[in-house]
Amino acid sequence: MMLSLNFILFPFLGCILIVLINVYFGIHVIKREIIFIDIALASIAALGSAVGMVLFNVGHEEVAHGDHAFWPYLFSLGFISIASLAFTLLRHKTISIPLEAIIGIAYAVATTLTVIILDKGAGGDVHVHDMLVGTILWISGPQLARLAIVVAITGIFHIVFRKKFMNLTESFHNHEPDIKRYKLWDFLFYFSFGLVVVEAVKIAGILTVFAFLILPASLSVLLTGNWTGKLIVGWLAGIAASFAGLLFSLKLDVPSAPVIISLLGLVLILGYILYKSINKNKPLKEQP
Amino acid sequence: MGTLAFLAPPIISCIILAGMLSYFGNHILTRGIIFIDIAVAQIAALGTMIGILLGFAENSVNAQLVSYAFTIIILGIFSLMKVRKQVLPQEAIIGIFYCVALGMALLLAEKIQGGSNYITKTITGNVLWVTWKSVFNCLLVFVPVIIINLLMGKRIKEISHGALTGNSLRRTRMYDLVFYITFGIIIVKSVPVMGIFLVFMLLIGPASISRIFVSSWKGRIMWGWLIGSAGSILGIYISYSMNISNGPAIVSLIGIAAYFFAFARLFNNRAGKTSVSNNQISAK
Numbered sequence: 001m002m003l004s005l006n007f008i009l010f011p012f013l014g015c016i017l018i019v020l021i022n023v024y025f026g027i028h029v030i031k032r033e034i035i036f037i038d039i040a041l042a043s044i045a046a047l048g049s050a051v052g053m054v055l056f057n058v059g060h061e062e063v064a065h066g067d068h069a070f071w072p073y074l075f076s077l078g079f080i081s082i083a084s085l086a087f088t089l090l091r092h093k094t095i096s097i098p099l100e101a102i103i104g105i106a107y108a109v110a111t112t113l114t115v116i117i118l119d120k121g122a123g124g125d126v127h128v129h130d131m132l133v134g135t136i137l138w139i140s141g142p143q144l145a146r147l148a149i150v151v152a153i154t155g156i157f158h159i160v161f162r163k164k165f166m167n168l169t170e171s172f173h174n175h176e177p178d179i180k181r182y183k184l185w186d187f188l189f190y191f192s193f194g195l196v197v198v199e200a201v202k203i204a205g206i207l208t209v210f211a212f213l214i215l216p217a218s219l220s221v222l223l224t225g226n227w228t229g230k231l232i233v234g235w236l237a238g239i240a241a242s243f244a245g246l247l248f249s250l251k252l253d254v255p256s257a258p259v260i261i262s263l264l265g266l267v268l269i270l271g272y273i274l275y276k277s278i279n280k281n282k283p284l285k286e287q288p
Numbered sequence: 289m290g291t292l293a294f295l296a297p298p299i300i301s302c303i304i305l306a307g308m309l310s311y312f313g314n315h316i317l318t319r320g321i322i323f324i325d326i327a328v329a330q331i332a333a334l335g336t337m338i339g340i341l342l343g344f345a346e347n348s349v350n351a352q353l354v355s356y357a358f359t360i361i362i363l364g365i366f367s368l369m370k371v372r373k374q375v376l377p378q379e380a381i382i383g384i385f386y387c388v389a390l391g392m393a394l395l396l397a398e399k400i401q402g403g404s405n406y407i408t409k410t411i412t413g414n415v416l417w418v419t420w421k422s423v424f425n426c427l428l429v430f431v432p433v434i435i436i437n438l439l440m441g442k443r444i445k446e447i448s449h450g451a452l453t454g455n456s457l458r459r460t461r462m463y464d465l466v467f468y469i470t471f472g473i474i475i476v477k478s479v480p481v482m483g484i485f486l487v488f489m490l491l492i493g494p495a496s497i498s499r500i501f502v503s504s505w506k507g508r509i510m511w512g513w514l515i516g517s518a519g520s521i522l523g524i525y526i527s528y529s530m531n532i533s534n535g536p537a538i539v540s541l542i543g544i545a546a547y548f549f550a551f552a553r554l555f556n557n558r559a560g561k562t563s564v565s566n567n568q569i570s571a572k
Contacts, residue, residue, distance in 0.1 A: 095550055
């Protein structure tokens with residue numbers, strides 16, 4: 001028991017960091033109804049990194065092993081800021097399509113352009129598999145430290161300006177939020193989220209990060225109305241599921257990501273049943 | 289001339305599909321459930337894997353049936369989850385379905401030989417492999433879907449705009465179920481041939497562009513069809529002459545065009561003038 005706890009310590013700490021920041025972003029993202037922005041930003045960052053690799057002749061190996069080669073990383077940040085700018089500007093009353101559609105188009109274009117640029121590398125299947133689920137069981141100390149720094153910086157930034165970001169999201173579906181220079185704050189929201197996504201996806205893979213973003217936050221939206229309550233419910237569910245998931249996957253020798261996702265899904269179903277039974281007793285109660 | 293005969297089936301199939309997907313794309317955009325097609329494709333792939341685990345051969349009718357049955361059950365659950373006051377956005381529910389289906393597929397992939405192939409298989413597709421036979425096969429499936437949607441189109445359109453049919457949640461859910469199942473059939477049928485991103489782009493891209501400029505429902509569908517067909521033909525031509533894969537070429541072309549038109553509309557509006565051509569299009 002001791003040995004296995006030791007073994008999953010780093011992965012578990014990594015999961016906690018991702019859960020802490022992603023539940024927070026997840027609540028925002030669900031409220032804004034831009035659920036797939038995380039996958040889109042991850043693909044856009046991958047496209048940027050691919051462009052950087054091709055332009056500066058960085059080897060595939062260096063990038064694939066969780067390190068950040070300088071130029072590809074810089075390019076992925078550049079691409080993320082361009083995308084954030086586009087998402088900020090295109091939420092405008094003259095553009096009568098949902099922002100999620102604009103995000104979806106960016107996702108499709110980024111993914112297919114990456115395919116064109118990197119065209120038919122050997123072992124593509126394995127690469128796609130790794131990109132989806134990552135290798136969080138093998139997270140190293142330096143990787144964990146890097147993740148902690150990015151999460152801390154983004155977290156503190158969002159704690160300090162929480163009122164602005166909350167206000168922005170609450171008024172997202174009306175066209176004029178009552179904040180000065182709200183476009184700048186909107187941009188900062190997307191960009192800071194992009195920073196976290198790039199870091200988290202590198203370690204845990206697109207699918208796991210997406211699961212941590214959507215599943216615990218959905219549960220919290222069902223169960224409670226205020227922000228603090230939502231954060232706590234989401235954090236508890238996410239941390240519990242990742243701990244149990246990591247232990248199970250070690251004991252049963254199955255990949256950790258699908259187990260964690262299944263557990264999160266299970267918790268969500270139980271939460272939904274709970275929500276239904278509460279609402280049946282008080283049918284007239286308005287949900288906030 | 290030989291080239292034309294070679295390219296005819298893919299072009300025809302793109303034009304047919306662009307029309308179907310322009311219609312569904314309009315509904316999808318109005319409902320705000322953008323990623324439903326990727327989720328449905330993932331669920332169908334999971335269904336196929338379940339079929340294989342039950343002992344059926346990959347391309348057998350039985351495996352297909354298991355896949356269809358599984359997809360329809362999930363879509364049924366999805367339409368049952370529509371409530372009067374949506375606490376959790378439908379797009380979030382789609383995200384959850386997608387995520388869990390993909391997670392399950394990864395778990396099952398461990399049990400099937402060469403399992404990870406099934407996960408990546410849906411990502412690519414090749415329009416150039418389309419033959420007259422598969423065009424005909426697709427038409428066979430599409431015609432009933434078109435007829436059903438023509439018959440129920442008015443009600444489904446009202447529901448897309450947020451109304452409840454006869455103010456009855458149960459009847460609304462029934463219409464929704466028909467809509468999602470017909471949509472699901474189109475997706476399951478076309479994704480293996482065209483690849484998931486091409487289907488996704490033909491669904492969202494042309495509908496988005498036409499929505500920016502055109503206000504009438506029918507006008508949007510017609511313009512979407514036109515834009516989708518033009519984009520496909522141009523994309524196939526570019527891919528053929530530059531020797532890159534056709535799917536990614538069409539996807540990038542339509543996607544970049546969508547961004548171009550969106551920004552054009554934005555800056556046009558900023559400058560404080562509505563261009564004559566826009567008005568002409570909206571008038572139609």
